[in-house]
Amino acid sequence: MPAPASVPTDYWHRLEDGRLQCDLCPRFCKLREGQRGLCYVRGREGDTVVLYSYGRSSGFCIDPIEKKPLNHFLPGTPVLSFGTAGCNLACKFCQNWDMSKSREMDTLAAVAMPATLAGEARRTGCRSVAFTYNDPVIFLEYAVDTAQACAELGVKSVAVSAGYISAAPRQRFFHHMDAANIDLKAFSERFYKQICGGHLQAVLDTLCYIKDETSVWLEVTTLLIPGENDSDAELDAMTAWLREHLGTDVPLHFTAFHPDWKMQDKTRTPAASLKRARRIAMGNGLNYVYTGNVRDAEGGSTYCPGCGLRVIERDRYQLGRWQIDSAGLCCGCGTRIAGVFEGPPGHWGAQCQPLRLS
Template identity: 65%
Template sequence: MGGRDTVFDGATPARWWHRLDDGRLQCDLCPRDCRLHEGQRGLCFVRAREGDAMVLTTYGRSSGFCIDPIEKKPLNHFLPGSAVFSFGTAGCNLACKFCQNWDISKSRAMDRLMDRASPQQLAQAAKDSGCASVAFTYNDPVIFAEYAMDCADACHELGLQTVAVTAGYMHAEPRRDFYAKMDAANIDLKAFSDTFYFQQTGAHLQPVLETLEYVVKETACWTEITTLLIPGLNDSDAELDALTRWVADRLGPSVPLHFTAFHPDYKLDELPPTPPATLQRARRIALANGLQHVYTGNVHDREGGTTRCTGCGETLIVRDWHAVKRYELDARGACRHCGTPLAGRFAAGPGGFGPRRIPVRLAGA
């Protein structure tokens, strides 16, 4: 797919679809397999049928731009301390009742897409802002894959890295195309139960497991995993044991896993927030099952944000919220004490961006 030099105010041609015998068009991007008559949109609401073709309606249009710490994605083993230029669009191909960004991901109002930028404009803005990478986030980049992939090409031309923050719910062919252009990803593993996935997200577990195995084993994309723990829904010892054993056995012990705290929102606003003790219990289970790098998020827990050497056990990175307070890696990303390499992608030293969040308005947007 070639890059585009201009911003499209309307729809742009989509990939990954085919015509059915009954005249409908089937979207082949994700396992929802939406089948559309003229004028209909998929569940994501941003992929639509116009005439005899599928189009993406949000190419070049964003719900906003912001400079974040990379640890907020969360990525703890990818360019620690660096700034990441973050943006999303509208819509989502999941229907999570607990969505923490529901005002963006569930929006059907195009007036939320106030900021516009071509891939080249976006990459240049990230470069000019001193960012090391660009993150496709806030809503799931799977649904705006064409735009994200073109942005990734533009970023790589300027020496920037690319990050996908995603639920990983997509088919094999677009998965190959998409992750070939991503340098890092944080993939949600929302639970380890198909019942949870179906009842709480309207999706299924198996395609996400397939995405995780593919990205970790078959690509060069650095991968970390996040599980949002929701009281009473996915936080039992049995489920946490099964989830963490699967990660250790199928993906490997060095893949970082983040347990993050739920706060009441969207359609689950009557549930209590996740107690810090639940996150700490989940972390203990994961470590006991052989995972080497297990973190807690959305709570203040310095131990749950600390990275230790798998060789000598020394503390390598201390984080306080999203700020790097101590850094004991050499220029190769290895422990300064014993020389054991730390799994991840590291620069010569830590960035100094800190816990700030800086909204950005692009010139001409």
């Protein structure tokens, strides 16, 4: 089945001056005929706002679930990953800018309708499908339909998102997700406004909503950029907020930045900065704190908060010794390890397998 050229969307309303306001995210783009929002994939056609990327992807890959990163959701299993084009933030450091900042619909060369994606995930043995590479909130209708098709076949759905979404669509979107990794880009309004073109509070609202109002398994990632969001004071304030509002068991990933797109002048994140951030977070009582985009066996492994036993050994995306029983309890002291575990871990390892859908 070919992908439609466009599909109508639900979250918009008409303004008094005749423009249509898109209400999907806090940007509230106001559109005249033929205009598109900042995300580029939602725009006005006549008297409605439509989505242009439904059923169209920039490519597919089977990844380890740890690459999302999700360390406490079906460890060791493969996930079918895909994205579209566009984004509703304007992060100067975007690591996937070739897709998220694309203004060429030819980027979306692969066609895959929801039922096809779900069937392919099951055929290839993937336990889940991940909406990733660019932010899935901007293709909400496509993501939700795909998640529903996956659920019918027993395949889980994972959202990798910056969490920049309005209240009503937020409720609909996360109702269909099984797990999410939310990118908390910094803990200052200055950073969000000047570097991302957004606002911090909307992301904090999403984090609280997922934790308090849904059963979605939640993990959080912060990309540390030297001199921008890595000060001791900001890291202390951020991790104290996470403890207070999300609790001590939501995993937090500190990942390393590399110069890209509009931030070529910054240096790579030193491994020492990631380890320092991890110490601060653990000092604030967070039980599961990780370092990423670097080789760090200690920072990549999971430790029991009860007795300190290393219950999941990791070498980047490769799992080693496993000391969690079938009930999700530490084999050393019986403390429950937070997460979604279904018996023994998978053995997909670090491989990333490009996929061409039939």
